[in-house]
Amino acid sequence: MGDFDVAEDALQEAFEAALAQWAAAGPPQHPVAWLVSTARHKAIDVLRRRSLAEGKRDELAAWAAPEDDAPVPLDSLRLVFTCCHPALAPEAQVALTLRTVCGLDTDEIARAFLVPLPTLAQRLVRAKAKIKIARIPYEVPGDEVLAERLGAVMAVVYLVFNEGYSASFGDDLVRADLCAEAIRLARMLVGLLPGEREPKGLLALMLFHDARRATRTDAEGAIVLLEEQDRSRWDAAKIAEGSALLEQALRGRPTGPYAVQAAIAALHARARSARExxxxxxxxxxxxxxxxxxxxxxxxxxxxxxxxxxxxxxxxxxxxxLQLPGYHLLPAARADLLRRLGRRAEAAAAYRQALALVTNDAERRFLERRLAETTGALSGD
Amino acid sequence: MLYMLMIIDERSWTMPKDERDALMDQYAELLRDIVKSGNFRGSGYLHPSSTATTVREVNGKRVTMDGPFAETKEQLGGYILVECKDLDEAISIAGRIPSIRTGGAVEVRPVAPTPVSV
Incomplete structure (x- = not known):
């Protein structure tokens, strides 16, 4: 199957069918396989409609024929590798993945990244035109480039997660839908590339972060720091799943960067208290x-x-x-250490530097609160 | 699909002779390889952009000027035309072009069918 448009439309329709059917009857035992076989049937429908119009019956026959005897459902995986091809701009890779693999609407993606809808729509149109004209392949890359290309796919997945977990702009700190999409994509990579360790590390990393999601903000949407979060409300099932994955990700050398980050997240997630x-x-x-x-x-x-x-x-x-111009977390981290050291005037100055750089509103409110506490304590001296 | 691999590098004209000979040997080897693999459709090694002439039409009159179209540091130094099954195959050939190891770059462009066949 080489036609990206058909594959995209078909997968889209399969997701819509899944939403309707799974909500009513619960997910099937093998959801990915279900999606792929549904997508294949939908693709035949799409092509049948098309071929009636264009008289292209050969194409239909090619689609309907079982392709190969591959034991894993490859269609979604092919789609991810096409969407995350390095010949596409990174922002187009993200948008295309969310649109075609996750099935998000164009306006949902535009809202999630605060891009005007026409800009995003144009980005998608241009990317799809390039896939077609430059013939970006619709296939899982061969072993000789798999590592490099898988790295690009994982970078897109983690970018989607991070945008969901710590939105760069806007009022809400967390966009749960993007986190869920990223986790779903990583699960797919783990399921379809069982021999690769880094997707397991990436999934574990995101599960550890996601386990704490509900406790990262309070009822008013204000930030609650790690050391003050209610650990009894962390999602134990996600932490357990992450731990099992991490163990597999760390089995073998060399250790990948996602596995190391997951190991760090695991030490936080498994500590019974901040002090431990x-x-x-x-x-x-x-x-x-x-x-x-x-x-x-x-x-x-x-x-x-x-x-x-x-x-x-x-x-x-x-x-x-360190030199990190424009990055608010450097002065914010300095401010926090100075605050802990009781050097309040310096802490206040660092909080002000961080406030001048921050773009997320929840983080801004947090820094303002800390600044007020610091200067309040200062004038109370 | 036909792809044009545009080699953005004209340093070969200012290199010491032994370096340039070595570079040409590497090009010859690559070209022999892609002829053997069946991808080769054509190639050209361009004289430096100082020898270029640019032709335009201004107000219905032909204007001929000395020099390349754009006065940039990065000029087209040559090209290789290859027939490939997809972009990945074209990229893998582009990745073997010797000039990319000495600071040059290769722009890969799909070639559209021309309106007439000659």
Whole structure:
């Protein structure tokens, strides 16, 4: 099956059928296989409609014929690899994946990323035209490029999750629908590429984060920090599932970056209280991550872990070596360490720097609250 | 599908002779390979853009000017036409073009059918 449009339309219709049927009768035992066989039937319908108009009966025959004896349902996987092809711009990859694989409406995607609807629609049209004209293949890449291409797919999935988990703009901190879509995509990757370890690491990572989702904001939508969250309300089933996946993701070398991040998230998720968090281990894992994936954001996280493990001053010294222009979490992290050290005037100045850079409203309100507490304590001296 | 692999690099004209000879040997090897694999449809090695002439029509009159169309540092240095089953195959050939290892780039463009066959 080489026709991306047909595959997309068919999968879309299969998802719609699934929504109707699964809501009434519950999901089938093998949901992915169900979707694929339904999509295949829908595709035949689509092509039948088309072929009646265009007289292209050969195409229909090619679709209807069983393609190969592959034991796993490959159609959705092919679609993901097409949508996340590096020849497409990253923002087009994300939009196309959400539209064609997850079945989100164009206006839902536009709202989720705060892009004007015509811009997003045009982005999708251009991407689809390029797939067709430049003939971006509709297939799972061969072994020689699979690692690189799988990396691109996982980056899109994690980007969708992060946008859902910590929305860059707007009023709500969390967009649960995007988190759910990302987890569903990662489950699909794990199910369809059972020999690959990193998709398991990615899924585990997102499950650990998602297990805490309900406790990250209070009833008014204000941010509740990790150390103040009600751990009894964390989703134990998700943490258990994440732990089992993480164990498989860590089996074998080399250890992938998602598996390391999942291991860090697991140490947070499994600590019975904030005080029992294994900070030395977390700091060490950030060191491992920095070796695989050197990045100032990783160093920022490592500095915070070092502050908690070896002393606030050491963490602060590490933070002061970092350059992350425009990134509000660097001054926010400095502010927090200075606050814990009781250096209130410096903390207030750092909170103000962070406030000048933050774009999410819930995070802004949190920083304003902390600034007010700091300066309030200051004037109370 | 026909793809044009446009090689954005004209440093070969300013290299020392031994470097340029080595580069040409690598090109010859690649071209032999893609002739053997059946992908090859044509290629061209362009003289430097300092030898280019640009022709336009302004107010119905032909205007001929010295130099390339765009005065940028990155100029087209050559091209290879290949027949491939999809973009991935074209990208894998583009990835073997020697100039990309010395700072050049290859732009991969699908070629549309021309309105007449000659």
């Amino acid at each position: 968090t294994d900070w030395p281990q977390i700091a060490a894992l950030y060191g491992v991550l920095a070796a695989i994936h050197p990045s100032p954001v990783v160093e920022l996280n490592r500095a915070v872990a070092v502050a908690m493990a070896d002393g606030l001053e050491r963490g602060l010294a590490l933070l002061d070596t």
